[in-house]
Amino acid sequence: MSPGDEHDYRGKDQGGRPDDPYSTLGGTRQTRTRLPDGDGGLPHARRPVRNSRSLVTITGVVVLLIAAIAFANRGGGGDEDAASGTKKPGTAGSAPTAPTGTKPVQGKNGTIASGFAQDEQGAQSAAANYAVALGSAEMFTKESRHQILDTVYSPAAADKLREPQDLAYSVEFLERLGLDPDGKAPQGSTFISRTVPVGTKVLAFDDATAEVAVWYTGLIGMSGEDSTKPVSTTWKTWTAQLSWLDGDWKVTGASESDGPAPVPGDVAASKSDAISKAVEEYGGFTYAR
Template identity: 70%
Template sequence: MSPGDEHDYRGKDQGSRTDDPYSTLGGTRQTRTRLPDGDTGLPHARRPVRNSRSLVTITGVVVLLVAAIAFANRGGGSDEDAAPDAKKPGTTGSAPTAATGTKPVQGKNGTIASGFAHDEQGAQSAAANYAVALGSAEMFSKESRRSIIQATHDPAVAPELQDNLDRAYSQAFLKNVGLNADGSTPTGLAFVSRTVPVGTKVVKMEADAATVEVWSTGLVGLAGQGSTKPVTETWFTISQELKWVGGDWKISSSTQTEGPTPVNGDNRASTADEMAAAVDAYGGFTYAR
């Protein structure tokens, strides 16, 4: 999603990869988000090199902007028997999405699930729910975006991240996506921005820290008659580094890579009206293992 040297959110120098570092094709296939210049609104404009502290506070932005910028630039047994392959706490790797016997998360922080269990299952549930929130259309409104960042991120990184995102979602950028300058949707259209988790995997688990990958598909675009930005799908994997902060899991940093991407099926593309109706009719989910 712009040329130039790339750094990860922990300040490690990545080096240039391709002519378009927002692409995950070639090189390391590791996506690192670059925020579009507020004055120009051009996602590919060169930005000055950030210091390491600033890099840390931009954590998680890749989850929010990769798909949007790419879109803007294109024209009966026992519990043991029920889940025999489930990973034991403290192990890493994938596990089947099956009932675990643990009650789903009960709390809410605004509209976002909270109060996740202090274990591997809770970390996976947190990562999936946070991916949904950070990929939502509400991220394009300043007020709701700040609430989402506050609810999902470590308080140590949230304030500066919020400021950076306010500059990233500039009027020029919003216009390029097809929205009005204030982030609202043009009359007669429905804006779609959704992240849908397909599965989760614990890569690393410690007492108060975890790294969880969330394989996801996403929808982004404007639905309705006359839209010049039709809704399209993307496939990506989000890697979230989580910390146990204030009695809950919070994001301290995140990165994103492209895919795994399935072969396109032969489904007929829905009409603009059908897509707009679906956006209004179908809500999202709270995810829990």
């Protein structure tokens, strides 16, 4: 599947869900909805301090460096493009990830960030945060899933997606993941579903619409001694079409493709109890450029 392709969320044979539980964010295959509206050298021998003047000079240099770094992080000065942290679509290189001085996230709608800036930076931040919400474990329970859809998508798109999503998260599908009909994990086990954005890219932008690709890695599975679906990772790229509606960015359509995926590392897999503990202790982020 490649970005921009039209794909049904259903399986090929009986209209059911495909076997891959993490084929898309939140474990469902979403369709595009179109609406009218250092230094690495050898260590050097330590040189003795010659006099107090040398110490004063070194201290002055350190203070100046600290002041320069603090000023740069404030985002003050520079031209408009440097201050906004954005680039025009089609230009070479990636957008900077250093602090820019712009606050693209102004508040929250429930647990999901909202109030994004009406610029490229705000669109990227919105897409990253929406990817996190759509890939969360809350998508596997009906009530919280509907809340996420209503927050992330435009009203028209949410209305069209609500019933198909409910059908996709069927009792049979939840069973295959080890969940009960309400989307809850058995006692003593922890169901894990997380999306971790690695980067974003603006594919198209104007004042009212944007297309943003989010490259992410995902975690999904059941952590527990008796689990037959251990937590595994996946790499995907989610591409969202966004529209500026009622003072914020909303998703009107989306598609997804596999990868880019790096070569797996040589770190041994942790035991299930360590994974469960990590998920409980480490909270997620609000993503902003």
